[in-house]
Amino acid sequence: MLFNPSRDQARRFFIHSWQKHQQGLHLEDLEAVVVDVLLAHPEYHAYLSEDYIDRDWPPEHGDTNPFLHLSLHLAIAEQLSIDQPAGVRALYQQLHAQHNDAHKALHDMLECLGEMIWQAQRNQSAPDPAIYLDGLRQRIKLVR
Template structure:
């Protein structure tokens, strides 16, 4: 996963024009879940690929949306298999769907950025263990 200018431009296009092809169904859904980011995508004075104060929280909107995409696709595709199991477990436990995604995104994001900093491969088995512990 790369968080580059091409991805940012694609998110901006989808935020501005919506889903025209069906390929961006997940992205449209995620953008709908985060109306607090709406004004950021096409404001030339703001760089949504950098951490920003949004409400009371410091967040990188582009990274947040990208992590949503990764985890949503894992759940839908069942790869890794623990992703769908963890999601269903969290929802059955009483988490709302969005909060369940955020918990899973926390696991994935921490391990992903740790592997990038160390120039290591992403550790799927550690990720599976973290998901199982949710």
């Protein structure tokens, strides 16, 4: 069975994981991954409350949706853990080595993943992993 939470459920999961971390409670595996991502993004800590469950961050206003950003980080963590799409882990390792910074490498990946998703939405088609992997390869060439 696939895990397909609603927007509110996903946001509450981030909030709940952060609260458990702050209280020093035991974290389940995915909660620990969430907390690692959150620790790398202190600029989003203020949004980790019920007050922001219903808030929208329209891109046309130049806003970055912190929950979307964090969710993309989780998607990439999953991709890297299983090397799916095939070869993504090696491309990440190349970006990491070139940047000498894991977080910068992950943000390059976020941009490419976002591009693939945007193209799928625009074309009303399934996401194409080739677009994602090609984008990563282009980033590697740019960094060199």
